Amino acid sequence: MPVNPPQLEAPLAVPGFRVGTASCGVKSPDLKGKRQDLALIVADVPCHSAGVFTQNRFRAACVNAAESTITRHGEQIRAIIANSGNANAGVGDMERVWSQGLIDSAAEAAGVDAEWVLSASTGVIGTPFPLDRIAAGMGEAAASLTADGWQAAANAIRTTDTFAKWASATVSILGSDYTITGIAKGSGMIHPNMATLLAFVATDAPLNRDQLQPMLVRAANRSFNCISVDGDTSTNDTLCLLSSGIGLGGTSLTDTALFEQALTELCMDLAQMIVRDGEGVSKFVTIRVIGAASVEEARRVGRTIAVSPLVKTAFAGSDANWGRILCAAGNSGIAFDPAAIGLMADGVVMLEQGNLHPDYCDADGMAVFARDEFTITLDLAMGEAEAEVWTGDFTHDYITINAEYRT
Amino acid sequence: MPVNPPQLEAPLAVPGFRVGTASCGVKSPDLKGKRQDLALIVADVPCHSAGVFTQNRFRAACVNAAESTITRHGEQIRAIIANSGNANAGVGDMERVWSQGLIDSAAEAAGVDAEWVLSASTGVIGTPFPLDRIAAGMGEAAASLTADGWQAAANAIRTTDTFAKWASATVSILGSDYTITGIAKGSGMIHPNMATLLAFVATDAPLNRDQLQPMLVRAANRSFNCISVDGDTSTNDTLCLLSSGIGLGGTSLTDTALFEQALTELCMDLAQMIVRDGEGVSKFVTIRVIGAASVEEARRVGRTIAVSPLVKTAFAGSDANWGRILCAAGNSGIAFDPAAIGLMADGVVMLEQGNLHPDYCDADGMAVFARDEFTITLDLAMGEAEAEVWTGDFTHDYITINAEYRT
Numbered sequence: 001m002p003v004n005p006p007q008l009e010a011p012l013a014v015p016g017f018r019v020g021t022a023s024c025g026v027k028s029p030d031l032k033g034k035r036q037d038l039a040l041i042v043a044d045v046p047c048h049s050a051g052v053f054t055q056n057r058f059r060a061a062c063v064n065a066a067e068s069t070i071t072r073h074g075e076q077i078r079a080i081i082a083n084s085g086n087a088n089a090g091v092g093d094m095e096r097v098w099s100q101g102l103i104d105s106a107a108e109a110a111g112v113d114a115e116w117v118l119s120a121s122t123g124v125i126g127t128p129f130p131l132d133r134i135a136a137g138m139g140e141a142a143a144s145l146t147a148d149g150w151q152a153a154a155n156a157i158r159t160t161d162t163f164a165k166w167a168s169a170t171v172s173i174l175g176s177d178y179t180i181t182g183i184a185k186g187s188g189m190i191h192p193n194m195a196t197l198l199a200f201v202a203t204d205a206p207l208n209r210d211q212l213q214p215m216l217v218r219a220a221n222r223s224f225n226c227i228s229v230d231g232d233t234s235t236n237d238t239l240c241l242l243s244s245g246i247g248l249g250g251t252s253l254t255d256t257a258l259f260e261q262a263l264t265e266l267c268m269d270l271a272q273m274i275v276r277d278g279e280g281v282s283k284f285v286t287i288r289v290i291g292a293a294s295v296e297e298a299r300r301v302g303r304t305i306a307v308s309p310l311v312k313t314a315f316a317g318s319d320a321n322w323g324r325i326l327c328a329a330g331n332s333g334i335a336f337d338p339a340a341i342g343l344m345a346d347g348v349v350m351l352e353q354g355n356l357h358p359d360y361c362d363a364d365g366m367a368v369f370a371r372d373e374f375t376i377t378l379d380l381a382m383g384e385a386e387a388e389v390w391t392g393d394f395t396h397d398y399i400t401i402n403a404e405y406r407t
Numbered sequence: 408m409p410v411n412p413p414q415l416e417a418p419l420a421v422p423g424f425r426v427g428t429a430s431c432g433v434k435s436p437d438l439k440g441k442r443q444d445l446a447l448i449v450a451d452v453p454c455h456s457a458g459v460f461t462q463n464r465f466r467a468a469c470v471n472a473a474e475s476t477i478t479r480h481g482e483q484i485r486a487i488i489a490n491s492g493n494a495n496a497g498v499g500d501m502e503r504v505w506s507q508g509l510i511d512s513a514a515e516a517a518g519v520d521a522e523w524v525l526s527a528s529t530g531v532i533g534t535p536f537p538l539d540r541i542a543a544g545m546g547e548a549a550a551s552l553t554a555d556g557w558q559a560a561a562n563a564i565r566t567t568d569t570f571a572k573w574a575s576a577t578v579s580i581l582g583s584d585y586t587i588t589g590i591a592k593g594s595g596m597i598h599p600n601m602a603t604l605l606a607f608v609a610t611d612a613p614l615n616r617d618q619l620q621p622m623l624v625r626a627a628n629r630s631f632n633c634i635s636v637d638g639d640t641s642t643n644d645t646l647c648l649l650s651s652g653i654g655l656g657g658t659s660l661t662d663t664a665l666f667e668q669a670l671t672e673l674c675m676d677l678a679q680m681i682v683r684d685g686e687g688v689s690k691f692v693t694i695r696v697i698g699a700a701s702v703e704e705a706r707r708v709g710r711t712i713a714v715s716p717l718v719k720t721a722f723a724g725s726d727a728n729w730g731r732i733l734c735a736a737g738n739s740g741i742a743f744d745p746a747a748i749g750l751m752a753d754g755v756v757m758l759e760q761g762n763l764h765p766d767y768c769d770a771d772g773m774a775v776f777a778r779d780e781f782t783i784t785l786d787l788a789m790g791e792a793e794a795e796v797w798t799g800d801f802t803h804d805y806i807t808i809n810a811e812y813r814t
Contacts, residue, residue, distance in 0.1 A: 058737030058745050090730040092762030093746070125730025126763075309716065309801075310809055317810030323497040323532025330465030338465050339500070355499030356533075394716075395810070399803050402717055403724030 002277040003284040003372055003392070005163050006269075011150035012168035014179045015204040016244025018042050019149030021156040024137035026085030026130055027123060038134060039082045039153035039183075040141040041200060042110045045247025046076035050212035051118075052220045054237035060089035061099040063238055066118040070240070074209040077242055078116040080200055081106035084159050084185070087236050088121040088129040098129035105135040109142035120198050120238045122185060123159050154183035157198055160401065161185050161277050167269040171205065171262040173253055178205035178245070180259075182266050186227075186274030197224060199270055201241045205259050206250025208243075215260045216241045223267035226299065226389045227275045227306075239267075275390045280398030283315050286375040290386040291342075297334045301380065302389035304332035315393035320365030322350050329378060342379035345369065353381070409684040410691040410779055410799070412570050413676075418557040419575035421586045422611040423651025425449050426556030428563040431544035433492030433537055434530060445541060446489045446560035446590075447548040448607060449517045452654025453483035457619035458525075459627045461644035467496035468506040470645055473525040477647070481616040484649055485523040487607055488513035491566050491592070494643050495528040495536040505536035512542040516549035527605050527645045529592060530566050561590035564605055567808065568592050568684050574676040578612065578669040580660055585612035585652070587666075589673050593634075593681030604631060606677055608648045612666050613657025615650075622667045623648045630674035633706065634682045634713075634797045646674075682797045687805030690722050693782040697793040698749075704741045708787065709796035711739035722800035727772030729757050736785060749786035752776065760788070 020040045025032030051070040053063050070077070081102055088098050099119060107114035121129070144152075154164035168181045182201035207215075220239055241263075246252060253259065276284050287305050292298035305311055308328035314321040322343060330338070339354035345368040349357040368374050427447045432439030458477045460470050477484070488509055495505050506526060514521035528536070551559075561571035575588040589608035614622075627646055648670075653659060660666065683691050694712050699705035712718055715735035721728040729750060737745070746761035752775040756764040775781050 056734060056737035057739070057741070057743065058733045087730075090733045092758070125734060126728075127730075128763075309805075313806055313809035316806060319810065321533070323494075323534075326465045326497045327463060327532060330463040332464070334464070336464065351499070355501075356535075393810075394806060396803050396806050398716075399720055399723065399801060399806055402720035403726065403800075403802070 001282070002162050003281055005276055006273065008166060011154070011166040011181045011183070012170070012179050013147035013150070014181050014202045014244065016044050016248050017202050018044070018145040018147055019153045020141040020144035020146065021149065021152045022137035022140035022144070024083070024134045026083050026134060029133065032133070036152060036156035037083055037085045038137055038141050039156040040106060040110065040145065041080040041153065041202070042145055043078050043242060043244050043247070045244050046078060046116070047242040047244050048207060048209045048212055048246055049074045049077040049243070050209065050216040050241045052216055052239040058090060060087055060121060060236045061095035062088060062102070062119045062121050063236055065099050065103065066120065066238060066240065069115065069118055073116055076116050077118060078112035079106055079110045080118045080120065080240060080242070082120040082157050082198060082200070083134055084157050085123040086121060086127055086129050087123050087125045089236055090126040091128060094128070098131045101131045102134060105138045109138040118240055120236065122157065122198050122236055150181050150183055157183065157185040159185060160279060163277055165270055165273040165277070167266045169262045169266050171258050173205070173255065173258050178203060178259070180205070180262055180266055182270055184270040184274060186277060197237055197274060199224065199239045201263070201266065203241070203243050204245045204248060205243060206245030206252055207256065207259065208246060208252045211252065211256055212241055212243060215256060215263060219260065219264040219267045222264050223271040226387070227271045227391065272390055275392050278392040279401045280395040281392030282372070282395050282397070283393045284373045285315055285391050285393070287389045287391060288375055288377045288386065289380065290377060291379040291381045291383060292385040292387070293383040295385045295387050298385050298387035299389065301329050301332045301334050301378065302387055304328050305376070305378070306389045306391035309394055312391070312394035315369065316395045318366065318370040320345065320362060320369040322365065325376060325378070336380045336382055340381035342381065344377045346374050408689070409569050410688055412683055413680065415573060418573040418588045418590070419577070419586050420554035420557070421588050421609045421651065423451050423655050424609045425451070425552040425554055426560045427548040427551035427553065428556065428559045429544035429547035429551070431490070431541045433490050433541060436540065439540070443559060443563035444490055444492045445544055445548050446563040447513060447517065447552065448487040448560065448609070449552055450485050450649060450651050450654070452651050453485060453523070454649040454651050455614060455616045455619055455653055456481045456484040456650070457616065457623040457648045459623055459646040465497060467494055467528060467643045468502035469495055469509070469526045469528050470643055472506050472510065473527065473645060473647065476522065476525055480523055483523050484525060485519035486513055486517045487525045487527065487647060487649070489527040489564050489605060489607070490541055491564050492530040493528060493534055493536050494530045494532045496643055497533040498535060501535070505538045508538045509541060512545045516545040525647055527643065529564065529605050529643055557588050557590055564590065564592040566592060567686055570684055572677055572680040572684070574673045576669045576673050578665050580612070580662065580665050585610060585666070587612070587669055587673055589677055591677040591681060593684060604644055604681060606631065606646045608670070608673065610648070610650050611652045611655060612650060613652030613659055614663065614666065615653060615659045618659065618663055619648055619650060622663060622670060626667065626671040626674045629671050630678040633795060634678045679797055682799050685799040686808045687802040688799030689779070689802050689804070690800045691780045692722055692798050692800070694796040694798060695782055695784045695793065696787065697784060698786040698788045698790060699792040699794070700790040702792045702794050705792050705794035706796065708736050708739045708741050708785065709794055711735050712783070712785070713796045713798035716801055719798070719801035722776065723802045725773065725777040727752065727769060727776040729772065732783060732785070743787045743789055747788035749788065751784045753781050
């Protein structure tokens with residue numbers, strides 16, 4: 001059960017984009033017709049683009065292909081093809097062949113050059129990729145292309161996600177309204193080290209590749225790179241951003257601040273949804289690290305806390321065993337003075353300048369840890385920088401999902 | 408339930424050492440008389456010594472004190488005092504006061520100078536240290552000092568350990584027989600980053616501090632630093648080695664190779680016992696990384712695999728989901744060529760030169776993963792170096808132990 005999943009309004013269509021889906025039985029032929037597992041995003045015009053990709057050494061071939069395509073043809077992307085049910089990863093030389101086959105099949109169905117198509121796959125690792133079944137469903141995806149297809153696509157890219165994740169925003173810049181819509185999937189193997197999941201974001205704001213790429217990196221650093229479900233970075237994590245604006249006749253915006261803010265908030269929304277729907281997660285916990293010497297250090301401490309199994313099991317047990325939080329922070333590799341730090345959970349102060357707060361009692365801490373959402377604030381007492389990381393707990397359900405089913 | 412715990416013979420007495428224990432009710436007064444929770448090791452002569460300590464930024468005061476004492480008085484150590492039930496960590500300024508109180512109380516009971524006493528504490532973090540109850544039991548510990556007290560001490564330092572861990576060896580050097588006996592405790596918060604636990608090793612082999620320290624570091628790197636239960640390095644990890652040999656009238660050995668080998672094997676035995684008895688562990692898995700460019704890189708890859716929750720839950724589920732092993736290896740930060748690697752589980756080859764082995768079938772992999780002990784071998788195909796890491800699985804019991812009880 002996800003933790004307080006948001007009640008989402010329908011995603012907004014983005015001028016220049018149509019989206020279709022198909023049911024191919026990717027994971028197993030008997031799932032064909034039962035659930036959608038292929039999403040095709042087609043741009044009517046060449047799009048400027050940006051991408052952030054997994055840093056895992058075992059990158060799936062589709063990730064290398066997408067990065068290469070964005071590097072070479074980042075100003076004329078025409079489609080994204082994404083499937084769930086099979087990651088096309090860890091299967092050796094055939095990976096590249098199957099990845100190219102997926103791209104070729106999508107390009108043909110969309111009527112665009114294969115050089116302009118990005119692909120992404122998610123699902124089981126190490127199982128031969130059922131290209132035939134997917135190619136057979138490509139016509140269905142193309143036939144269903146519609147401007148309102150984002151919600152269906154958000155559903156199609158799910159693996160163990162219990163709800164489909166999307167977000168839309170409109171941003172008004174110099175009198176023009178622009179739309180941003182993004183979809184994402186997460187669930188397991190979620191840990192920040194670049195994109196950490198599949199997420200596709202489209203906008204009609206006229207922004208060029210040189211503007212989009214640094215904005216996307218910064219937005220990812222403040223959103224998808226601030227979440228952790230289980231500390232594992234996947235082989236296939238991909239975040240892509242396409243803009244149809246210039247192809248639709250727009251001129252590159254010169255002031256990008258409002259757009260970047262909207263993009264960052266949208267990515268934060270999607271990222272937090274992923275934590276809320278993390279495998280087995282029963283609590284949504286914000287780790288806020290303040291008083292750090294730099295944002296990077298604050299984030300590193302926050303991430304080390306967020307990934308500690310002992311911290312996460314304490315969350316699961318509603319046990320205010322905050323010594324584990326200190327211990328995890330101490331493992332972050334960041335130098336700070338334990339005698340100066342502060343710690344609180346929501347409004348309850350546990351430590352002040354390294355000492356137990358005189359008013360703290362266990363019952364107060366336990367009351368906070370019993371909540372299904374709370375914030376841990378750790379003050380490193382070194383500087384002014386801060387960062388937030390969002391994480392879930394480690395529950396019996398996590399073990400059940402990952403030990404008893406092959407995901 | 409531990410995984411195939413060894414049938415241990417009684418530990419050997421070490422000339423020059425006596426060991427006593429007491430029941431103080433450290434964790435809770437009502438445990439007094441019910442279980443031993445204080446161990447006092449007294450050397451009849453000044454000992455040369457060596458120590459390896461946690462790298463966690465939140466070091467308990469006793470760890471800093473022990474390191475400082477070994478640095479200043481490492482050739483005349485006379486006692487080690489260790490308690491379970493309370494780590495005396497994360498409690499602020501009082502930590503140093505309580506740590507010194509523990510040392511002073513032990514020194515008085517042992518009749519030695521407090522400057523020559525090492526202390527170690529293990530148990531709950533962030534709870535005031537019950538120095539009064541411990542000091543009240545110190546006489547009991549001193550009264551019970553005996554050359555055969557090692558097994559009782561191994562019991563007294565347990566926290567959630569289900570069995571007491573000790574190992575003894577005799578090593579014959581130039582016609583003289585020397586004894587090495589070590590005790591250890593582990594269970595949770597076990598991850599290599601120096602000592603990772605409490606372990607005390609005593610010998611009568613005449614070796615001086617300058618010989619002991621580098622040997623202990625190397626032995627720790629090949630033993631305690633090669634295990635992982637849950638990726639958390641504790642605030643209190645301490646490994647100490649005392650030698651009574653010179654004080655007993657011996658002359659420093661010039662050839663230390665045989666001793667180092669015996670010490671390393673003894674530390675490996677203790678380290679593997681700790682994994683077998685890791686919290687909730689139901690399988691004992693050896694991660695062997697071969698073909699690495701250096702031992703350090705092999706160990707780093709092995710440790711990254713050993714700590715991955717997705718790998719460990721696959722172990723728990725007896726699921727040969729080896730893609731997760733590749734994924735974890737890819738997160739290690741070590742550069743290798745995925746197209747060249749090999750992977751096997753016991754004798755079953757999964758990958759050869761980056762490709763699925765033609766004979767591999769899932770049933771063969773599942774048969775290996777169903778065993779309660781097996782070895783994963785990953786060939787990085789880069790060089791000749793190799794390393795082994797020992798780890799357990801992530802089970803429902805781990806969650807239960809850590810979420811439902813405060814440890």
